[in-house]
Amino acid sequence: MKRLFILAVLFSSAPVLAVDGMAILQRDCAVCHSLTGPAAQTLKDAWSRKGPDLFYAGNKYRAEWMTAWLQKPQAIRPAGLNYGEHLKAGVKGDEVDTATLPLHPVLAKADAVAVTAELMKLKPHDDLISKEKLESGSISKQMGEMAFDKFYGCLACHQIEPEFGGFSGPELYTAAQRLQPEFMASLIRSPQAWNPKSWMPNKQLTDMGIQKMVRYLDVIGKESANAK
Amino acid sequence: MRNRFWLLALIFAASPLQAQELAADNYRAYCVQCHGxxxxxxxxxxxDMAVQPRDHTDAKSMSGRSDEALFKVIKEGGPAIDKSVLMPPWGDTLSDEEIRDMVLHLRTLCKCKFGS
Structure with a gap:
């Protein structure tokens, strides 16, 4: 009888997770994604990675976006993670060889929820995140775009709407849907603090410049979400 | 002696890799996205760029840039030599030594020297 009671307590206190997110991560995801770090310290290592590092996923992504994306994955980087592997010579210059871009596996809802829950626990860079203090404020789309393009030159590598901007960096009209605002601020402040071999340069933005860019990404992120 | 050698070998193998990359690799990683x-x-x-990137194989225009100017523009970005903001500063990505190697690499691409 006592044993039955203990069993009952065990079952009632256990999280009702039929799916083991960590098991899925280790079985299916670790092949392409680093779940333990550290970030690549050499180009050879960086080029060998087939998917974005996930060992700081809990510092980086929005959970609700991650769960939805895993069920319906779509390309975020127009030229893939290692853009150099997906180029071909075109008439006007280099082009993305879209046939070589890999597709991400689709997860069932329960798996996506379980995997997201595990990923959100991975927070080795709370130190970097805690340095970012975002103040409320607004910026017009026009002013934001001017700074983004003309003052900082970010448009060289990033698209701010579908089919407008560069190809080698991730699309940014969905950045605010995907990423935590403090992560965006921290990455702009120092891409190399997150990934020493990052393709993204440190543009040496001021605190105010970083705040403006995070607000701008929020503006175009909301616009993009509303357009869907 | 033999032990000391292995100890040193281990220390080098395990040290955080501030290893210098080859200029051709750095070019492939960071420059190709714009310079091709x-x-x-x-x-x-x-x-969609308002200003087109420099053709590094163009001996005429590249010979008009001193090695110092090339070092400066790579490290500090286009505005440091009154050029486009679309050329970003790579000073936090590449070490000074890697940038010096990159200048030499650019000279092999243009097959030119300053003032030639």
Whole structure:
């Protein structure tokens, strides 16, 4: 009888997770994604990675976006993670060889929820995140775009709407849907603090410049979400 | 003696890799996106750029830039030599030594020297 009671307590206190997110991560995801770090310290290592590092996923992504994306994955980087592997010579210059871009596996809802829950626990860079203090404020789309393009030159590598901007960096009209605002601020402040071999340069933005860019990404992120 | 050798070998193998990259690899990683696989200024990103990237194979224009100017523009970005903001500063990505190597690499691409 006592044993039955203990069993009952065990079952009632256990999280009702039929799916083991960590098991899925280790079985299916670790092949392409680093779940333990550290970030690549050499180009050879960086080029060998087939998917974005996930060992700081809990510092980086929005959970609700991650769960939805895993069920319906779509390309975020127009030229893939290692853009150099997906180029071909075109008439006007280099082009993305879209046939070589890999597709991400689709997860069932329960798996996506379980995997997201595990990923959100991975927070080795709370130190970097805690340095970012975002103040409320607004910026017009026009002013934001001017700074983004003309003052900082970010448009060289990033698209701010579908089919407008560069190809080698991730699309940014969905950045605010995907990423935590403090992560965006921290990455702009120092891409190399997150990934020493990052393709993204440190543009040496001021605190105010970083705040403006995070607000701008929020503006175009909301616009993009509303357009869907 | 033998033990000491292995100890040193281990220390080097395990040290955080501030290893210097080859200039050709750094070029492939960071420059190709705008300056192109062939270094001809026709990189994958150029479609919507207001200012087109430098053609590194153009001996005429590249010989007009001193090694010091090339070092400065790589480290500090286009505005440091009154050029486009689209050329970013790579000073936090590449070490000074890697930038010096990159200047030499650019000279092999243009097959030129300053003032030649």
């Amino acid at each position: 696989m062939e270094g001809n200024g026709k990189g994958v990103n150029i479609r």
